[in-house]
Amino acid sequence: MKQATHPRSNHLWIFAEIEPFLVRTKFIKRLRNAFLIFWLPLMAILLLAVLTTAIAEIQGVATPDIAASAEGQRSGGMGPIIVVVVGGIAGWQMGMYLKEHGYGLYADIAIGVLGGLAGGWIFGAIGLSGWFGELIGAIIGSVALVYGIRAALSAASHQSS
Amino acid sequence: MLAWLRNLLVTRVAPRLELPAAEIIVHLIVTLASVGSIAIVELALSGVGLSGKAIPKTGLTLGELMFFLEVAAATLIIAIGVIKAAIALIRS
Numbered sequence: 001m002k003q004a005t006h007p008r009s010n011h012l013w014i015f016a017e018i019e020p021f022l023v024r025t026k027f028i029k030r031l032r033n034a035f036l037i038f039w040l041p042l043m044a045i046l047l048l049a050v051l052t053t054a055i056a057e058i059q060g061v062a063t064p065d066i067a068a069s070a071e072g073q074r075s076g077g078m079g080p081i082i083v084v085v086v087g088g089i090a091g092w093q094m095g096m097y098l099k100e101h102g103y104g105l106y107a108d109i110a111i112g113v114l115g116g117l118a119g120g121w122i123f124g125a126i127g128l129s130g131w132f133g134e135l136i137g138a139i140i141g142s143v144a145l146v147y148g149i150r151a152a153l154s155a156a157s158h159q160s161s
Numbered sequence: 162m163l164a165w166l167r168n169l170l171v172t173r174v175a176p177r178l179e180l181p182a183a184e185i186i187v188h189l190i191v192t193l194a195s196v197g198s199i200a201i202v203e204l205a206l207s208g209v210g211l212s213g214k215a216i217p218k219t220g221l222t223l224g225e226l227m228f229f230l231e232v233a234a235a236t237l238i239i240a241i242g243v244i245k246a247a248i249a250l251i252r253s
Contacts, residue, residue: 025183034191038238042195042230046202049216049226056217081221086233093241135233139240 037093045085080117083138087116090142095150108146115145177253181246188242195234203227 022028091112092105119141120134203224206212212224221229 021179021183025179027183027187030183030187031190034187034238035194038191038234039195039198042234043198046199046227046230049223050202050206050211053211053214053216053223057211057214082226082229082233086237090237090241093237135229135236139237 037096041089080120083116083120083134084113086135086138087113087119087142090139091115091146094143094146111146111149112142115142117141118145177250180249180253184246184249185242188238188245192235192238192242195238196231199227199231199234 088109089112091108091110094112095105095108116138119137119139121137122141123133123137203212206223206227212227213222215222216226
């Protein structure tokens with residue numbers, strides 16, 4: 001007599017659940033969007049930096065090998081450029097989550113940059129200096145500023161309606 | 162007891178955790194891809210000898226920029242993944 005087996009009694013049932021999970025959660029679409037939002041800008045920034053340096057090197061513009069002297073800088077702050085980039089990306093991302101009551105993509109990036117600079121400066125002022133403190137400060141500052149402005153706009157529009 | 166617990170997990174808990182889990186997995190994959198891509202570029206640049214060169218009009222070398230981008234990308238992407246997962250969990 002053939003015994004009926006429950007699908008979950010087999011140890012490989014988890015593999016049978018993967019495809020329905022991918023379909024239910026729209027996994028591929030989420031993955032594609034995340035790649036477009038994160039990976040693509042990151043590679044664009046990197047490509048831009050590499051091309052700029054390579055062109056300067058080919059043209060013979062002074063780009064000294066500062067790897068040795070940069071060791072001293074590494075323990076210090078990471079500079080405003082990275083804070084601006086991180087703040088802008090964080091503001092852009094936060095703006096995508098809070099779709100209502102915003103001024104749009106460019107405003108979110110600008111607010112994120114401002115928040116990032118403010119967050120980095122505040123974290124430095126309270127003693128959390130160094131690249132890690134500035135980085136965390138930039139992320140927290142930009143997310144908090146974008147969220148705060150959206151929340152204020154949302155509250156204002158609810159009040160007026 | 163065990164069957165009741167399993168039933169609870171399968172019918173009540175798992176459907177609520179599906180979206181948060183998907184968000185975390187997606188962001189982990191993108192983090193790994195980003196850090197891996199930067200590492201490959203870094204390897205190629207150090208092979209060519211450009212890794213220690215300064216980017217014009219900045220105080221950073223390409224190697225430093227890539228290091229900062231790796232840290233920033235990993236922190237930002239995972240932080241956003243956790244925020245999205247929390248939002249999905251609250252909404253479910």
